[in-house]
Amino acid sequence: MSAEIIDGKAFAAALRGQVAQAVPAFVEAKGRKPGLAVVLIGGDPASKVYVRAKVKATLEAGLESFEHQLPETTAQRDLVALVERLNEDGRVDGILVQLPLPAPINEKAVIAVIDPAKDVDGFHVANAGALAVGEKSLVPCTPFGALALLKHRLGDLSGLEAVVVGRSNIVGKPMAQLLLQQNCTVTIAHSRTRDLPEVIRRGDIVVAAIGRPQMIRGEWLKPGATVIDVGINRIVVDNQGGTRLVGDVDFDSATEVAGAITPVPGGVGPMTIAVLLRNTLVAAHARAGLPAPEGL
Numbered sequence: 257m258s259a260e261i262i263d264g265k266a267f268a269a270a271l272r273g274q275v276a277q278a279v280p281a282f283v284e285a286k287g288r289k290p291g292l293a294v295v296l297i298g299g300d301p302a303s304k305v306y307v308r309a310k311v312k313a314t315l316e317a318g319l320e321s322f323e324h325q326l327p328e329t330t331a332q333r334d335l336v337a338l339v340e341r342l343n344e345d346g347r348v349d350g351i352l353v354q355l356p357l358p359a360p361i362n363e364k365a366v367i368a369v370i371d372p373a374k375d376v377d378g379f380h381v382a383n384a385g386a387l388a389v390g391e392k393s394l395v396p397c398t399p400f401g402a403l404a405l406l407k408h409r410l411g412d413l414s415g416l417e418a419v420v421v422g423r424s425n426i427v428g429k430p431m432a433q434l435l436l437q438q439n440c441t442v443t444i445a446h447s448r449t450r451d452l453p454e455v456i457r458r459g460d461i462v463v464a465a466i467g468r469p470q471m472i473r474g475e476w477l478k479p480g481a482t483v484i485d486v487g488i489n490r491i492v493v494d495n496q497g498g499t500r501l502v503g504d505v506d507f508d509s510a511t512e513v514a515g516a517i518t519p520v521p522g523g524v525g526p527m528t529i530a531v532l533l534r535n536t537l538v539a540a541h542a543r544a545g546l547p548a549p550e551g552l
């Protein structure tokens with residue numbers, strides 16, 4: 257068997273297109289574009305790459321982008337003051353503070369200051385709590401994107417066994433909540449799980465959000481399972497220092513057993529930015545008292 261490859265890149269392009277199509281109606285109603293503010297502290301190369309990609313996608317979708325690049329030495333109180341200004345700024349519908357933040361800044365304390373209505377990353381406890389109790393909220397981008405891919409591939413998820421490997425606040429936990437809302441029977445596995453292969457073999461759906469290159473092997477999967485590989489790991493592939501990106505799933509052995517699988521790169525990754533734009537648009541409509549754009 258050879259699994260269907262789920263094309264997250266194409267799906268994300270379509271979602272970005274949907275966002276772009278909905279922008280003119282917002283501009284007509286409110287006389288301004290929806291705005292996303294991105295805050296980057298320090299010069300972490302990976303964060304810089306992500307922020308550049310986010311800004312580019314924001315502008316391409318016709319949204320307003322507000323960039324704030326602060327030095328590594330920025331004091332927490334200055335970052336908090338900036339977030340407070342962005343909370344008050346009527347042109348800003350979404351605030352994204354790029355993580356990780358350099359020590360000694362306390363990430364939790366900074367996230368706590370973001371207005372939940374502008375928390376397009378969905379990391380504020382108010383949004384995490386709303387998701388947990390099934391109320392409308394801004395949902396973290398990566399799990400939301402992963403769920404969109406699953407629904408596209410499988411349609412109704414009701415009654416399916418879903419195994420989420422990883423319990424972080426930004427991926428694993430919200431992923432499990434979303435799958436539960438879809439009436440899946442959800443198992444959350446983590447580093448203390450006993451006999452992980454046996455747990456994973458239950459999954460009609462397996463979501464891997466671990467951060468361990470190629471850890472989940474094809475032999476662990478239930479034949480025909482749909483596999484969403486959230487992991488992004490850079491591995492060295494030759495002795496000249498050449499590297500490549502791989503997921504948390506061993507793609508080659510998994511494609512022999514799975515029914516469908518997301519590749520790395522080109523699977524969940526592109527969905528994250530597309531959902532960020534979607535969340536910004538949705539936040540803009542909610543703040544403006546407008547109904548959410550159809551289909552988003």
Ligand code: NDP
Binds near residue numbers: 428452468
């Ligand atoms: P974290 O490090 O915060 O969480 C990793 C989780 O995996 C933890 O819950 C941990 O368990 C669990 N884990 C670690 N080792 C094992 C193991 N041997 N067996 C079972 N479970 C294990 O990572 P994130 O959730 O932030 O990210 C996960 C992956 O997803 C990373 O590769 C990251 O780069 C990627 N990512 C990709 C995004 C995208 O846009 N595609 C966005 C965000 C992340 P425990 O809690 O017990 O320690």
